[in-house]
Amino acid sequence: MPSTPVPEFRSRVIAVELDGDGAHPASWRKAHHDPQALLGGQRIRETVQAADIAGFHVATFKDSRVVDPGSTGIAGRIDAIQRAAFAAPITRSIGLVPEAGTIFTEPFHVATQLASLDYSSLGRAGWLVTADNTAKEARSVGRTPLPEGEAASEAADVVQASRRLWDSWEDDAVIRDVATGRYVDRDKLHYADFDGERFSVKGPSIIPRPLQGQLVVFAPAELIPAVEADVALVSADTTDALPQAAQAAAAAGAPRTLVELDVILDSRGQAAEDRLAELDSYEEWTGGARYVGSAEGLVELLTTLFAAADGVRLKPAVLDVDLPELANKVLPELHRSGLVVPPLPGATLRETFGLPRPANRFAAA
Amino acid sequence: MTNHHRIAGNGQIQFGVFFQGVNHTTVWKDAQSGSQTDFESFRRVAQTAERGLFSAFFLGEGLRLREHLGKIHDLDVVGRPDAQTALAALAAITTNIGLVATQNTTYNDPADLAHRLASLDLLSGGRAAWNIVTTDNAWTGANFRRGGFLKHEDRYVRAEAFVQTAKAIWDSWADGAIAGSRNDPRWLREDAIATVKRQDRSFDVEITGRLPRSSQQHPVLFQAGDSPDGRDFAVRNADVIFSAHPELEDAKKFRDDIVARTLKAGRPADDVKIFPGQEFILGATAAEAEEKHQWVRSLQVGPETAIAYLEQFWGRTLTEYDPDGPLPDIDPLVDVTNPTRGNAFHGKSAKDLAAQWRADAKENGQSIRQFVAARSRLNGRGLVGSYDAIADKLAEYAHTGAVDGFNITPWIVPGGLDDIVNELVPRLQDRGVYRTEYEGTNLRENLGLRAPLTRRGSLTSTQLTESEEVA
Numbered sequence: 001m002p003s004t005p006v007p008e009f010r011s012r013v014i015a016v017e018l019d020g021d022g023a024h025p026a027s028w029r030k031a032h033h034d035p036q037a038l039l040g041g042q043r044i045r046e047t048v049q050a051a052d053i054a055g056f057h058v059a060t061f062k063d064s065r066v067v068d069p070g071s072t073g074i075a076g077r078i079d080a081i082q083r084a085a086f087a088a089p090i091t092r093s094i095g096l097v098p099e100a101g102t103i104f105t106e107p108f109h110v111a112t113q114l115a116s117l118d119y120s121s122l123g124r125a126g127w128l129v130t131a132d133n134t135a136k137e138a139r140s141v142g143r144t145p146l147p148e149g150e151a152a153s154e155a156a157d158v159v160q161a162s163r164r165l166w167d168s169w170e171d172d173a174v175i176r177d178v179a180t181g182r183y184v185d186r187d188k189l190h191y192a193d194f195d196g197e198r199f200s201v202k203g204p205s206i207i208p209r210p211l212q213g214q215l216v217v218f219a220p221a222e223l224i225p226a227v228e229a230d231v232a233l234v235s236a237d238t239t240d241a242l243p244q245a246a247q248a249a250a251a252a253g254a255p256r257t258l259v260e261l262d263v264i265l266d267s268r269g270q271a272a273e274d275r276l277a278e279l280d281s282y283e284e285w286t287g288g289a290r291y292v293g294s295a296e297g298l299v300e301l302l303t304t305l306f307a308a309a310d311g312v313r314l315k316p317a318v319l320d321v322d323l324p325e326l327a328n329k330v331l332p333e334l335h336r337s338g339l340v341v342p343p344l345p346g347a348t349l350r351e352t353f354g355l356p357r358p359a360n361r362f363a364a365a
Numbered sequence: 366m367t368n369h370h371r372i373a374g375n376g377q378i379q380f381g382v383f384f385q386g387v388n389h390t391t392v393w394k395d396a397q398s399g400s401q402t403d404f405e406s407f408r409r410v411a412q413t414a415e416r417g418l419f420s421a422f423f424l425g426e427g428l429r430l431r432e433h434l435g436k437i438h439d440l441d442v443v444g445r446p447d448a449q450t451a452l453a454a455l456a457a458i459t460t461n462i463g464l465v466a467t468q469n470t471t472y473n474d475p476a477d478l479a480h481r482l483a484s485l486d487l488l489s490g491g492r493a494a495w496n497i498v499t500t501d502n503a504w505t506g507a508n509f510r511r512g513g514f515l516k517h518e519d520r521y522v523r524a525e526a527f528v529q530t531a532k533a534i535w536d537s538w539a540d541g542a543i544a545g546s547r548n549d550p551r552w553l554r555e556d557a558i559a560t561v562k563r564q565d566r567s568f569d570v571e572i573t574g575r576l577p578r579s580s581q582q583h584p585v586l587f588q589a590g591d592s593p594d595g596r597d598f599a600v601r602n603a604d605v606i607f608s609a610h611p612e613l614e615d616a617k618k619f620r621d622d623i624v625a626r627t628l629k630a631g632r633p634a635d636d637v638k639i640f641p642g643q644e645f646i647l648g649a650t651a652a653e654a655e656e657k658h659q660w661v662r663s664l665q666v667g668p669e670t671a672i673a674y675l676e677q678f679w680g681r682t683l684t685e686y687d688p689d690g691p692l693p694d695i696d697p698l699v700d701v702t703n704p705t706r707g708n709a710f711h712g713k714s715a716k717d718l719a720a721q722w723r724a725d726a727k728e729n730g731q732s733i734r735q736f737v738a739a740r741s742r743l744n745g746r747g748l749v750g751s752y753d754a755i756a757d758k759l760a761e762y763a764h765t766g767a768v769d770g771f772n773i774t775p776w777i778v779p780g781g782l783d784d785i786v787n788e789l790v791p792r793l794q795d796r797g798v799y800r801t802e803y804e805g806t807n808l809r810e811n812l813g814l815r816a817p818l819t820r821r822g823s824l825t826s827t828q829l830t831e832s833e834e835v836a
Contacts, residue, residue, distance in 0.1 A: 028544075028547065029548070030547075034546070035545070036543045036544075036545070039487050040488065040490060041456060041457060041490060045457065065480075066573060066575075071552075075552060078488060078576065079480060082450065082481065082485060082488060083484075085450045085453035086453045088457075089408065089455075089457050105477065106473075107510075109473075112447045113450045116450035117450055119404050119451075120404045120450065122404070136573070139570065140476040142568060142570045169444070174444065176393055181667045181668070182669075183441055186436055201508055204437070206429070206447075207402060207447070
């Protein structure tokens with residue numbers, strides 16, 4: 001079966017990381033709720049619905065398989081795929097992209113969980129591939145870390161295995177043919193038969209092909225081209241270095257690029273610099289490229305960055321403060337400029353990124 | 366034996382619903398049968414169950430597609446989402462119903478599975494449960510990093526070590542581990558997490574728990590194994606048994622057996638709840654229900670299904686046999702039945718089974734189709750009757766305390782609960798044997814369960830007296 005026509009890539013993509021109370025380690029001190037109210041469904045409902053209504057294209061959900069004992073910041077996280085799944089039936093147009101690890105997880109579980117997310121979200125699921133290879137995480141599952149330098153190839157194998165599992169059911173495998181009593185056409189079910197360096201997966205998947213055919217796969221630019229990804233997340237130390245890094249990622253074969261940007265904005269008569277200084281007095285924010293300032297200035301910066309990248313992933317310092325500023329002042333301005341168009345309700349995440357629904361690798365041509 | 370079941374019961378029955386996904390009893394040939402994978406089907410069933418004040422919504426698990434004579438089995442409903450991912454989505458659009466994920470201890474890691482269950486528990490506000498299953502099946506292992514690593518006799522050894530490790534992970538955060546105010550020095554109090562170390566023949570791990578407990582402390586634990594080992598595993602570890610003993614007299618015997626084992630394990634007599642799986646086929650009148658029953662059975666076991674059912678035991682094609690004729694007169698090709706249709710049939714002597722079945726069918730005058738239909742009925746005939754008759758019957762279960770509830774397996778999706786919720790539940794409420802509102806705010810409270818075993822401290826004197834009385 002051929003892939004569908006390429007949908008129009010009509011908008012620069014604005015993604016937002018929804019993690020804890022924000023990206024700054026002291027964010028919880030400025031949250032509009034008690035610390036003990038963070039880890040539950042209500043908090044996810046509030047933030048993801050705010051992002052959906054504001055017209056963000058993507059929400060990403062950070063995951064961590066170990067606790068950082070050194071930080072004064074938030075040390076607990078609900079499983080990222082489950083947070084995204086919880087968000088699915090209560091949102092309409094935002095893409096839902098959880099992080100999921102590859103080195104110490106079971107590829108079959110990860111692939112089927114993500115496929116299930118695509119069903120719950122009606123085709124709005126993505127996957128942000130991570131390849132943490134720490135001794136602590138290894139120890140938690142009775143394994144040892146991979147030799148230095150092998151994490152990227154293992155991540156690449158897990159992505160390949162997942163892509164094969166997603167294709168292991170052809171789109172029309174469920175036939176429900178009453179005349180012959182057959183529920184599925186077994187000729188349209190395929191063994192994934194992935195055979196990698198360190199693991200193999202037989203297949204087929206336990207769930208039919210995802211609604212999008214293949215989920216949109218995001219990966220840090222450093223893992224590309226090893227990992228077959230659709231979207232590169234491009235980071236740099238400064239905003240000035242982002243355009244060049246984005247162009248390098250595109251040259252390395254990433255179909256779409258998003259630059260990573262920490263943001264803290266002026267809010268309620270308080271300058272962003274002052275907000276940052278206060279937060280940093282508790283614990284310093286060690287992120288990547290950062291914007292500190294007014295909403296207008298951020299619109300200007302993004303407009304510049306969009307000359308080199310397909311979009312941005314914003315990491316707001318404090319969700320309860322910076323998310324409303326982004327929703328009320330930044331996104332409307334970007335919409336007015338025409339560079340950014342809100343996602344359409346019912347559009348799949350692939351459509352939002354202008355990516356075609358891919359042909360199935362196992363289907364007879 | 367004394368009246369264990371009377372003491373264990375509270376005059377009420379509860380309902381759960383098991384959205385099966387992969388099975389031969391969900392009717393898919395009727396026009397009213399909907400998608401088995403679209404989220405809308407799950408939403409409809411879960412929200413209908415919640416409207417009917419059900420205690421729990423169950424999802425099954427199967428980690429490899431079933432095969433038949435070396436090919437993917439194509440006659441039954443197949444394809445379902447990952448249980449916890451689907452339940453996390455349902456958590457957002459339900460408020461009271463428990464969310465039960467079947468998850469196995471063989472092809473998971475405690476550090477990962479315990480964390481995901483704790484995640485579901487927090488997301489749902491204390492409504493998560495884990496139906497613990499085991500497998501030693503190497504054929505399933507072909508989908509996993511480990512492959513078929515586990516011996517049959519070790520599956521409960523690993524399961525028990527797994528569950529103990531999971532409980533230790535859930536217990537690892539101290540009460541009050543998280544800051545009480547935004548001015549505290551740290552979000553997580555120092556030394557608030559105890560590291561879980563386990564080294565035995567199943568595990569060599571060191572795990573730092575990543576989440577606090579929900580309002581129900583631990584996810585509720587369900588267990589379905591019916592062997593003596595399975596029952597002892599349940600009374601040592603679980604809160605609820607998803608049993609295969611729905612008929613009243615059988616259910617009473619099962620209750621007595623479980624109560625005796627529960628007391629022996631040092632727990633109060635009513636500490637383990639019992640929910641048999643059951644199919645309900647209802648109508649306004651007995652005649653209407655019986656007619657529906659015949660129709661449902663004919664759709665569940667079509668001619669192809671009947672032949673395929675026997676083929677898996679005979680180990681060869683039997684298409685030359687008439688589904689409406691007698692059982693095949695030839696012997697099976699295989700010595701033991703093949704595991705590729707799931708664990709249930711694994712390891713039985715095929716020749717003995719075939720001889721026995723041939724004799725049984727002959728004695729009962731059954732054709733292949735009739736024989737298979739009778740055999741594959743879920744736990745007997747099911748509850749078939751008018752709304753009023755079934756309500757009376759369920760009231761009897763409630764009064765004898767034989768079961769705490771039924772886990773209903775709808776024969777059609779997504780409308781299979783509609784008549785139960787619209788017609789049967791009000792009649793049960795009229796008879797005073799079914800809740801009129803949810804009692805608690807989390808699953809543990811709604812099931813009438815005590816605190817998790819590891820968080821109970823010493824038993825109160827009341828509880829000890831209670832258990833001594835029934836001993």
